[in-house]
Amino acid sequence: MAVFARPRQAFVIAGVLGLALSAAACGTGNDKGSSSNADSAECAAYDKYKGHDGKKVSIYSSIRDIEADRLDQSWEQFEECTGIDIDHEGSGEFEAQLPVRVDGGNAPDLAFIPQPGLLKRFADAGKLKPVGADTKAMAEQNYSPDWLKYSTVNGTLYGAPLGSNVKSFVWYSPKMFKEKGWTVPTTWDDLIKLSDTIAASGIKPWCAGIESGDATGWPATDWIEDVLLRTAGPEVYDQWTTHGIPFNDPKVAEALDRAGSILKNEKYVNGGFGGVKSLATTSFQEAGVPITTGKCALHRQASFYANQWPEGTKVGEDGDVFAFYFPAIDPAKGKPVLGGGEFVAAFNDRPEVQAVQTYLASGEYANSRAKIGDWVSANKQLDLANVANPIDKLSVQILQDQSTVFRFDGSDLMPAAVGAGTFWKGMVDWVNGKDTASVLQGIESSWK
């Protein structure tokens, strides 16, 4: 019903016309020329996905807007060569809508699920199809077991990862650091020392904001997870996210207090916005912006924050803003990295769906998507040369680094009632002045 010609439709028409014309040309001339672009050299890489011409695969995800455009662009060549029509739909209500659609018998063929907890729920309910042999081989070849374990339920793999993001970043202004003679800290102690130096110069060093509509509180959960990974280590972190230890374990309380030594410190926050209480009312999209005006120096937020800077802000090591790795407390224990990503899970096992699922796990896809820009993946085949954006490059380097200890965002692993419910709300209370013990106790009692 769309009035304007959709690019895909135009593309298909152009493709059909081109096919017909070239076929006609070949018919009259010599028989050497290829009759369609499906046989051309650049399509050779897609040979193993062929045989599903004219089939349609629907994908549902939470990716929309310009990133959705880029997705469409990233599999354009695949569609052209294999004849599979990929129909992507992104929605802001993805997490709420997907269960409704699945229960209503209207499930998409593939879904990009960013929460392993949600994926597990569908797998347990028997709604998801296990990956086919090809997809499994491709996923195991391209992704580390660290990643695959998040889409494995009871020993069965349900999907390969797609995009990823690195959350252990502190954004800063290289320009400001240079002017003031500050250096990028590489240990936790340096970070605190730097914060004190900045605070002494009259600027509140940190800015943060946890308002995010009905998801208010999530930026603070990332803070806690990142700090816990550093104070208690990955093993305790795993126990915590699977409820092997209670939510209010003393180690978690320690991490919370450690994060509080920055987040609830009136001397440190909230640069450009006011006191500690302004954390709860500052939207996460705007929380880091004071860095560009020199009212704040440090902002801990994921790699995807690169898209939030005001237009004209240059992101890069020599630009207006850049990020450094949120330092470890004990570097001897490796580099703990908190991150997130989405998994390609299938609700349907038609051959063309499996072909698309396999393709999305492949190195060709990762590179094709990375070339378009603003994308990070833990795919081992991803060539760093294809990643243009400096912050993405840094993310890929961190993800591919051997000493990296990667852990998935904990609130996405927990049951939604906790990870996307009481944990968020608890963090809002905590920022607003409630004490650590009663906040943790409240979240623990909600985890049944």
Next chain:
Amino acid sequence: MTTTTPTVPTGTQRTGATPTRVGRVRRRLNSPVASLVSIVIAVVWTVPTFGLFVSSFRPEDEIKTTGWWTFFTNPQFTLENYQEVLFGRSASSGQLASYFINSLAITIPSVLFPLAFAALAAYALAWMNFRGRDWVYIAIFALQIVPLQMALVPLLRFFSAGVTVAGVQVLPAWDLVDEQKFAQVWFAHTCFALPLAVFLLHNFISQLPGDLMEAARVDGASHPKIFRTIVLPLITPALAAFGIFQFLWVWNDLLVALIFAGGNDETAPLTVRLAEMAGTRGNEWQRLTAGAFVSIVVPLIVFLSLQRYFVRGLLAGSVKG
């Protein structure tokens, strides 16, 4: 609104009493204090909308860094937001112009179907005598308390899997694709609107004077004839009032459209598009200012041009009889 009491025994007394009561209310509402209060309320209610309106003409950077009131000290005017949400060609900008058509394609049938069905049903329930009539009416009345959220999944299953009773397929699946999904939305909106529509119209139709119907029947008119020539012209204000209600509800609806129409550009209405326009992480929210006003235009026109009926229809139901 009026203070008419049901205990007034005869018509003469009533016509004598009403003007003074109404007059008293009117006099009180005309006092300067009352005017002041109503002006304050109107201003308080309008300021946020006005702020949004002003914002929609400001450049992106300004919207994101300063409040709309700075427009008056530092006016910077641009139509870029509207240009972007209305005519942007990539999926990343608005394309609202094409979703506009989808919204109309969803809304108009979703208003006409329930109106037609409800008028017929209300007439039957009010003026045709059949066994169990009151029970049917009570059942319909009771259906109003079922929240539509409860019906979403069953209705989706009805469309995607059909109806199976004890292993026997009674109704087939609809199997709709692309534009055909409009039918699902019409169906859903009609279902959800009928209980209230039947209830409202029944109250209205049952209060028409019975002498009219009797006279028509004596003259040999059948039910269809009575409905068409007598009832329909008389209930126009009620139809218009409910039509506006339903139009505004369907136009502003996000939930039903999201579930039954999906988010594809073939069928998604304005509201679905608006909800996604801010981008994956909400960083393009300046577009919402202009988007909101684009989506307001049609309901505003409908409301302003039909508000005469709106008020008349609502009042007519309450004071008649």
